[in-house]
Amino acid sequence: MNSDRREPAYLLTEKQVADKSEIARRFLDTRTRLNGHVEKADNFLVKRFYNLDHNAYLEGSLPAKYKELMGLVASTCLRCDDCIHYHIIQSYRLGVTRAEQEEALNVALIVGGSIVVPHLRCAYELLTELYG
Amino acid sequence: MNSDRREPAYLLTEKQVADKSEIARRFLDTRTRLNGHVEKADNFLVKRFYNLDHNAYLEGSLPAKYKELMGLVASTCLRCDDCIHYHIIQSYRLGVTRAEQEEALNVALIVGGSIVVPHLRCAYELLTELYG
Amino acid sequence: MNSDRREPAYLLTEKQVADKSEIARRFLDTRTRLNGHVEKADNFLVKRFYNLDHNAYLEGSLPAKYKELMGLVASTCLRCDDCIHYHIIQSYRLGVTRAEQEEALNVALIVGGSIVVPHLRCAYELLTELYG
Amino acid sequence: MNSDRREPAYLLTEKQVADKSEIARRFLDTRTRLNGHVEKADNFLVKRFYNLDHNAYLEGSLPAKYKELMGLVASTCLRCDDCIHYHIIQSYRLGVTRAEQEEALNVALIVGGSIVVPHLRCAYELLTELYG
Amino acid sequence: MNSDRREPAYLLTEKQVADKSEIARRFLDTRTRLNGHVEKADNFLVKRFYNLDHNAYLEGSLPAKYKELMGLVASTCLRCDDCIHYHIIQSYRLGVTRAEQEEALNVALIVGGSIVVPHLRCAYELLTELYG
Amino acid sequence: MNSDRREPAYLLTEKQVADKSEIARRFLDTRTRLNGHVEKADNFLVKRFYNLDHNAYLEGSLPAKYKELMGLVASTCLRCDDCIHYHIIQSYRLGVTRAEQEEALNVALIVGGSIVVPHLRCAYELLTELYG
Numbered sequence: 001m002n003s004d005r006r007e008p009a010y011l012l013t014e015k016q017v018a019d020k021s022e023i024a025r026r027f028l029d030t031r032t033r034l035n036g037h038v039e040k041a042d043n044f045l046v047k048r049f050y051n052l053d054h055n056a057y058l059e060g061s062l063p064a065k066y067k068e069l070m071g072l073v074a075s076t077c078l079r080c081d082d083c084i085h086y087h088i089i090q091s092y093r094l095g096v097t098r099a100e101q102e103e104a105l106n107v108a109l110i111v112g113g114s115i116v117v118p119h120l121r122c123a124y125e126l127l128t129e130l131y132g
Numbered sequence: 133m134n135s136d137r138r139e140p141a142y143l144l145t146e147k148q149v150a151d152k153s154e155i156a157r158r159f160l161d162t163r164t165r166l167n168g169h170v171e172k173a174d175n176f177l178v179k180r181f182y183n184l185d186h187n188a189y190l191e192g193s194l195p196a197k198y199k200e201l202m203g204l205v206a207s208t209c210l211r212c213d214d215c216i217h218y219h220i221i222q223s224y225r226l227g228v229t230r231a232e233q234e235e236a237l238n239v240a241l242i243v244g245g246s247i248v249v250p251h252l253r254c255a256y257e258l259l260t261e262l263y264g
Numbered sequence: 265m266n267s268d269r270r271e272p273a274y275l276l277t278e279k280q281v282a283d284k285s286e287i288a289r290r291f292l293d294t295r296t297r298l299n300g301h302v303e304k305a306d307n308f309l310v311k312r313f314y315n316l317d318h319n320a321y322l323e324g325s326l327p328a329k330y331k332e333l334m335g336l337v338a339s340t341c342l343r344c345d346d347c348i349h350y351h352i353i354q355s356y357r358l359g360v361t362r363a364e365q366e367e368a369l370n371v372a373l374i375v376g377g378s379i380v381v382p383h384l385r386c387a388y389e390l391l392t393e394l395y396g
Numbered sequence: 397m398n399s400d401r402r403e404p405a406y407l408l409t410e411k412q413v414a415d416k417s418e419i420a421r422r423f424l425d426t427r428t429r430l431n432g433h434v435e436k437a438d439n440f441l442v443k444r445f446y447n448l449d450h451n452a453y454l455e456g457s458l459p460a461k462y463k464e465l466m467g468l469v470a471s472t473c474l475r476c477d478d479c480i481h482y483h484i485i486q487s488y489r490l491g492v493t494r495a496e497q498e499e500a501l502n503v504a505l506i507v508g509g510s511i512v513v514p515h516l517r518c519a520y521e522l523l524t525e526l527y528g
Numbered sequence: 529m530n531s532d533r534r535e536p537a538y539l540l541t542e543k544q545v546a547d548k549s550e551i552a553r554r555f556l557d558t559r560t561r562l563n564g565h566v567e568k569a570d571n572f573l574v575k576r577f578y579n580l581d582h583n584a585y586l587e588g589s590l591p592a593k594y595k596e597l598m599g600l601v602a603s604t605c606l607r608c609d610d611c612i613h614y615h616i617i618q619s620y621r622l623g624v625t626r627a628e629q630e631e632a633l634n635v636a637l638i639v640g641g642s643i644v645v646p647h648l649r650c651a652y653e654l655l656t657e658l659y660g
Numbered sequence: 661m662n663s664d665r666r667e668p669a670y671l672l673t674e675k676q677v678a679d680k681s682e683i684a685r686r687f688l689d690t691r692t693r694l695n696g697h698v699e700k701a702d703n704f705l706v707k708r709f710y711n712l713d714h715n716a717y718l719e720g721s722l723p724a725k726y727k728e729l730m731g732l733v734a735s736t737c738l739r740c741d742d743c744i745h746y747h748i749i750q751s752y753r754l755g756v757t758r759a760e761q762e763e764a765l766n767v768a769l770i771v772g773g774s775i776v777v778p779h780l781r782c783a784y785e786l787l788t789e790l791y792g
């Protein structure tokens with residue numbers, strides 16, 4: 001897009017993550033299926049928003065892995081399970097360790113409070129499937 | 133209620149919408165079943181709130197169809213799938229086109245950001261069932 | 265923890281509530297299962313947060329039953345079904361009547377508006393199973 | 397409104413609270429001035445909503461003082477300084493102690509997390525003016 | 529941007545609105561001053577987001593005036609005074625009547641609940657300055 | 661607290677930041693003054709929460725500077741100007757560059773949408789004072 005941004009170097013494909021975790025597989029399959037309805041609609045503004053969204057997490061001044069963890073913190077504070085799953089998977093694909101994921105979730109727990117806890121539980125279930 | 137408000141002229145019944153879309157049918161059935169518990173409780177304040185809620189979407193200075201789309205924008209920004217389904221169905225019953233629904237969802241997407249996207253996907257799935 | 269706080273005197277165990285309500289059973293089972301993942305992780309900050317969370321609802325200057333109802337109001341305004349289920353169950357275990365639960369839900373409905381209604385419906389379904 | 401609800405027995409008038417606390421005075425004056433614009437508009441639905449809102453905090457199955465504290469918890473979790481001021485003042489007028497106000501704020505802090513802290517600070521400033 | 533979107537036909541300039549209302553003037557001046565800091569930074573992604581944001585409110589399948597009112601409803605539910613001021617001013621510039629603004633605010637009040645009321649008061653103060 | 665966490669190595673004191681930026685000075689002064697009311701109250705649970713909050717941003721598996729930026733993203737998505745100011749200042753004290761701060765704000769803008777923009781403007785004003 002612009003010169004100082006570039007695609008992150010993923011260590012794993014989405015498929016490899018899906019092969020490791022049933023939760024990840026179900027999430028990715030549903031996401032793909034539903035995105036099909038959005039893509040078919042071919043809405044101009046939605047496509048541009050998706051493009052901007054993609055751009056925000058590219059390698060830049062900040063390493064992509066920390067941006068994904070920022071996305072995870074935001075998603076957890078705003079309490080969206082789908083977004084939490086997505087950013088845990090993306091972080092995992094970028095080599096983020098379990099300890100790093102937990103520390104990011106801790107920031108979200110403190111900022112967002114106990115209303116975040118039900119989402120934290122689901123996040124930990126996914127962490128268990130991914131990291132064992 | 134007061135003289136300048138009146139019931140909107142729906143082009144379709146809820147049943148006709150349910151016959152067209154399986155998502156709409158499931159949503160409407162569950163809503164009816166759960167509302168049964170609320171109605172049976174016969175709570176004075178809840179009944180008055182439901183009445184006010186109904187009143188807010190009547191034909192008035194603003195056409196009912198735009199009020200339903202405002203309800204859709206609010207529901208999408210506040211990220212409530214049930215409310216999104218409800219206002220898409222109500223708008224559909226009032227003859228709102230798919231392009232109009234998508235433009236309202238675009239306002240919600242820009243105001244509310246990517247945290248809205250998982251709800252946008254579900255909204256588009258329902259739009260596909262309703263408008264083909 | 266500190267001298268002026270003490271455990272509430274529950275009139276019923278969680279198991280007794282689960283025996284009375286299928287919704288409560290499913291909620292409590294899922295919560296226990298998912299908490300297993302959190303406990304196994306043994307994250308220092310999460311454990312301390314859970315401890316603080318427990319502390320906030322103990323008998324103190326305010327009776328525990330009103331604190332649980334405050335938790336219910338907060339959970340309903342913030343629209344978390346799991347948290348709503350939890351505080352309805354805890355209130356029930358402390359002898360809160362159905363009329364008291366409904367009045368707390370009314371405060372939440374007025375503060376939080378119609379976006380709260382889908383969660384209110386689920387709350388009333390649980391109230392019906394618990395109080396008949 | 398209906399037979400089982402009645403006005404709470406306030407121990408203090410709003411004016412007496414304003415005489416005690418400069419923060420309370422400024423809040424109450426601004427609120428009165430701005431409500432003047434709303435009242436002059438004489439909007440049917442707004443008036444009915446204000447009436448319902450008033451009704452939700454009356455003495456009922458739950459004592460009014462606990463309902464005001466529930467309003468305080470909800471306002472703090474939803475992070476509205478005006479609403480926090482209002483419910484602290486109302487609770488104070490009903491004889492709620494400082495220890496009770498702090499315990500209600502603790503529930504809100506745990507549920508809502510550190511994002512609540514800036515509002516907690518303002519709440520404590522008002523508590524200091526009211527209770528010394 | 530794309531062929532089916534076009535700039536709305538404003539009946540008034542921002543300056544004409546500022547000449548009519550002191551609240552509008554202060555808001556617009558502060559907004560311009562602060563936007564100066566954003567513009568000077570010349571951040572690629574921010575500029576693209578601003579562009580998308582502008583695009584979402586253009587004349588399209590939905591008339592621009594209803595899109596501005598949708599922005600008003602969303603801003604009121606999400607409780608942002610700046611955004612409320614902005615969309616009231618934009619709607620006013622497009623010829624929206626006071627009755628229409630009030631009905632949009634009513635939808636937001638019902639969806640968002642009493643936590644919206646402090647923002648409703650400020651909205652009505654601006655309506656009074658604009659419409660007399 | 662526990663062995664693998666330690667205080668970050670700040671490059672600047674709060675006072676040095678206040679000397680550089682008038683916005684930072686006002687924010688820090690107000691924060692200190694209001695925290696005085698909280699500290700004087702000596703509330704057990706609040707003190708423990710403050711302690712946990714402090715703990716969440718220590719050096720650990722994640723460098724403190726990225727945790728502060730995560731706090732910034734969360735604060736921006738949840739739209740709290742005080743929290744935004746705080747985390748920008750803390751990040752600045754840890755040597756975070758302006759480009760890094762902007763990229764974190766971009767993640768927040770995309771996740772949180774245009775409702776975030778008024779807070780983004782204030783953030784950029786502070787960035788201008790700090791980085792020139």
